[in-house]
Amino acid sequence: MDKWSVIQYLEKRAEDFYKLSDKIWENAEIRFKEKQSVKDYVAFLKNEGFSITVGEAGLKTGFHAEWGSGKPVIGFLGEYDALAGLSQKAGVSVKEPLVKDGNGHGCGHNLLGVGALMGAVGFKHYLETEGKTGTVVFYGCPAEEGGSGKTFMAREGCFNQLDLALSWHPNNCNMMPPGPVLANDSIRYSFTGKASHAAAAPEAGRSALDALELMNIGVQFLREHIPSTARIHYAITNAGGISPNIVQPYASALYQIRAPFAPELSNLYERVNNIAKGAAMMTETQVEIKFLKGTSNTVLIPALDEVMYNNMCEIPNPVERADDIAFAREIVKTQIPDGRVPENVFDLKPKNWNKSGNIPIPGSSDVGDVSWVCPVSQCGTSTWPVGTAAHSWQAVACGKSDFAHKGMLYAGQIIAATAIDVCNNPEIIETAWKQLKEKTGNHPYHCPIPPEITPEILEAETT
Ligand SMILES: [Zn+2]
Ligand SMILES: [Zn+2]
Structure with a gap:
């Protein structure tokens, strides 16, 4: 046969x-x-x-x-x-x-x-x-x-x-x-600040939305200095509410970062993290970085x-x-x-x-x-x-x-x-x-999803 x-x-x-x-x-x-x-x-x-x-x-x-x-x-x-x-x-x-x-x-x-x-x-x-x-x-x-x-x-x-x-x-x-196809990481960046009356007591507030906006701007400047085949995109998933007269205490975005070679992506991920940390420092807010999932x-x-x-x-x-x-x-x-x-x-x-x-x-x-x-x-x-x-x-x-x-x-x-x-x-x-x-340049396989992430967590985070 x-x-x-x-x-x-x-x-x-x-x-x-x-x-x-x-x-x-x-x-x-x-x-x-x-x-x-x-x-x-x-x-x-x-x-x-x-x-x-x-x-x-x-x-x-x-x-x-x-x-x-x-x-x-x-x-x-x-x-x-x-x-x-x-x-x-x-x-x-x-x-x-x-x-x-x-x-x-x-x-x-x-x-x-x-x-x-x-x-x-x-x-x-x-x-x-x-x-x-x-x-x-x-x-x-x-x-x-x-x-x-x-x-x-x-x-x-x-x-x-x-x-x-x-x-x-x-x-x-x-x-x-x-x-x-490109290696791809999904990360949630969540900023926490302090609410206050935006007109009466602005000095008491620390805006998580400011932090998120500064992070996004920082990433726009980063784009000039990344490989042309890499991609970074984001969605603002929480803008801190609908009231402009409250300093927004929470804000978060879901980011996706992509690159043609998985080890190169780890480097980009760190650079975006640094921008998020910088934005938190500038605004005196805290940032939580949650890696959700990745593919090679x-x-x-x-x-x-x-x-x-x-x-x-x-x-x-x-x-x-x-x-x-x-x-x-x-x-x-x-x-x-x-x-x-x-x-x-x-x-x-x-x-x-x-x-x-x-x-x-x-x-x-x-x-x-x-x-x-x-x-x-x-x-x-x-x-x-x-x-x-x-x-x-x-x-x-x-x-x-x-x-x-x-x-x-x-x-x-x-x-x-x-x-x-x-x-x-x-x-x-x-x-x-x-x-x-x-x-692969003899790089051993490194799974982009860390051991603590289970499919259940992923399902809850991305839906
Ligand atoms: Zn498809
Ligand atoms: Zn398909």
Whole structure:
């Protein structure tokens, strides 16, 4: 049996996977609440002969499912969380919530998880049929959106057994990523001052809002002296009340700091902290700095990405045969101001942007933490028409379409074929680890979430 038989096997079984993905789409559960989604995965994986542990790394909606033994040990990273407020009917090209204020799969994680599952099931089928050794580990990773599920899992050593891990993300084109996503820290800065009458006794007051404003101004000046690929943004979460005649005794902001390389981010974090402390000193207030969560940058591994890209080029893209291209055209229309729809509403030519340079992607993902622990490769496949952005109602509307299903099938086939190639050419694993060590400058993995932070604390702090 060669990898082409596995590619066909997945195609034959595609309907089973489409059904599971649709079910996850319908439940649309947000971070740390993905109970039904986990149940559906567990039932499916049990049927496939995997042994399953739910409650991975203390995460109630995290799990891992394992099959086989010996080397290579290959991980498949699945996600299934939705986004709050993005409820949307499927298959319609107007914004129309399915449930008022409900959740929706705006990042396509209903497809992501099941596509990764197809990779795992395909690879298992290969090992089983060929009688080869190898361990297939499918990870149910909760709360990618705002919860850093994989970072908690990496902190607890869940990925330490792996030779490598594979995944993908729904996209509006077929591609290998152009560069790493950024390492990302979330921090709450809370200032405490002293209230007083702002007109009658201003000298008795110490303004926490002044401190917060001075901190923000300090950070604006800092921007000139940080790497151009770094990012700092904030939201004022407590401005100290609505009364200008009271000196504001409390004020707080939620900051996010991002940089292309995790060790560089620790340095930036300290610099922002110093500004906060300086602002507190200037205003005679106190500042509490609470680190909430972080994710590491992704480390790209050219040796693995090459294998995945070659499979992307070799495997025929089934989206071309999707039966609802007219719907895709309607979706594209909603995103083009002049309504002119390009002839090709899908961008299907595989791109290996990783080869053309190392351009950081100004976003973040908890896959970054896995990629510091073991070599990781992930592709993007076309599940959405051109111009469709993640986290949009259009992405939710496309989540059960035939073209989304077929983009997912394509991703599952690419992932399974990549695992098979690696299994038959173990020297790729050796090169991948060498590249991981080079790219991280031999820095050991340092989990950005400190040990005292639990998912429960994070949930309470960020919602
Ligand atoms: Zn997202
Ligand atoms: Zn996503």
